[in-house]
Amino acid sequence: MVHFLTLKDYSREEILSLISKAIKYKRTPQSSISFSGKSIALIFEKPSTRTRASMAVAAYQIGVFPITYNWSELQLGRGEPIKDTARVLSRYHDAIAARVYFHNVLEELAEYASVPVINMLSNLFHPLQALADFMTIFEKFGGFKDVKIAFVGDGRDNVLNSLLIIANKLGVEIRIASPREYWPTENFLNEIGCRAVTITEDPIEAIDGANVIYTDVFVSMGQESEREKRLKDFLPSYQVNDRLVRFADQNFIFMHCLPAKRNEEVTDSVIEDVQHSVVWDQAENRLYTAKAVLSKLIYENI
Numbered sequence: 003m004v005h006f007l008t009l010k011d012y013s014r015e016e017i018l019s020l021i022s023k024a025i026k027y028k029r030t031p032q033s034s035i036s037f038s039g040k041s042i043a044l045i046f047e048k049p050s051t052r053t054r055a056s057m058a059v060a061a062y063q064i065g066v067f068p069i070t071y072n073w074s075e076l077q078l079g080r081g082e083p084i085k086d087t088a089r090v091l092s093r094y095h096d097a098i099a100a101r102v103y104f105h106n107v108l109e110e111l112a113e114y115a116s117v118p119v120i121n122m123l124s125n126l127f128h129p130l131q132a133l134a135d136f137m138t139i140f141e142k143f144g145g146f147k148d149v150k151i152a153f154v155g156d157g158r159d160n161v162l163n164s165l166l167i168i169a170n171k172l173g174v175e176i177r178i179a180s181p182r183e184y185w186p187t188e189n190f191l192n193e194i195g196c197r198a199v200t201i202t203e204d205p206i207e208a209i210d211g212a213n214v215i216y217t218d219v220f221v222s223m224g225q226e227s228e229r230e231k232r233l234k235d236f237l238p239s240y241q242v243n244d245r246l247v248r249f250a251d252q253n254f255i256f257m258h259c260l261p262a263k264r265n266e267e268v269t270d271s272v273i274e275d276v277q278h279s280v281v282w283d284q285a286e287n288r289l290y291t292a293k294a295v296l297s298k299l300i301y302e303n304i
Contacts, residue, residue: 004302005112006120006295007105009129009164010194014171020298021137024290036065037300043091044122045100047073048223052260052288053101053122053130060292066096066300088114096300103224118299125160125224130295131259132164134287136172138280139214141287142255151176152212152250154205154240155267156232157185159218161259163194170196177201179208181235205240209249216257217242217267233266243269247278255280 009017042061046054054070061068073079078087088111091098099120100108105127112119121129136146143149151169153162157180166186169176177200178186185201202208209215220236221229247254256272256279264270273279 056288
């Protein structure tokens with residue numbers, strides 16, 4: 003059974019194939035394979051805009067009927083074991099996608115499901131977002147050769163974790179600027195097999211000459227109780243603003259997975275910069291990469 007949980011088990015060729023397929027879907031929407039009669043369960047434990055919309059529309063456009071379940075609406079909300087829900091939904095659907103607080107929930111779903119399981123976000127990884135991000139980078143630079151990515155913010159961010167996995171497989175350099183307390187652990191970097199990464203406390207060092215500047219919220223869902231401390235740790239040094247971006251390559255692009263807390267991790271002027279900001283392209287590309295992932299998993303598991 004092929005799942006889509008972290009991308010750790012996907013090869014360079016498989017990742018490039020997904021990106022290529024997504025670009026094809028964007029250029030020629032009618033090229034999508036039709037899976038009429040198939041369905042997918044979309045389970046949401048956490049709120050969502052881009053993931054929910056992109057997955058539902060992607061499924062619909064390739065002929066897969068999407069049925070959305072809020073966690074509290076399922077018997078999961080009343081304590082049914084995850085493994086029981088996985089077995090039951092597998093009898094009704096051709097795939098299960100879930101957006102959850104803890105990654106081990108996805109691992110248990112995958113262990114007991116008899117259909118593909120897709121990670122729509124967990125506390126550790128967000129592979130659908132990272133795949134769309136690399137599709138966007140490919141579109142803007144025509145490839146990945148000599149591309150340097152600077153990620154400014156929380157070095158243990160779930161999106162960053164997935165970016166690191168893809169970057170490592172594609173040979174793309176990533177520099178992380180983060181307070182030392184938030185650096186990724188050596189054990190984690192070893193676990194995901196990451197080699198080409200530089201970690202620093204100095205955002206200027208990370209951004210210097212970078213082609214891509216990426217940031218994410220300083221306080222993610224589930225970290226609200228840490229908000230005061232996190233803002234004190236990250237602000238003002240790690241805010242992506244007009245002063246910092248001057249150190250990047252003159253043709254840099256600014257990326258953010260959204261939603262953004264404007265004037266916290268990024269200023270309005272940077273995110274609205276029509277010359278450099280590509281955040282809306284990223285968001286749009288979530289649709290095409292979702293179609294690529296769905297078509298791959300459902301086709302390979304027919």
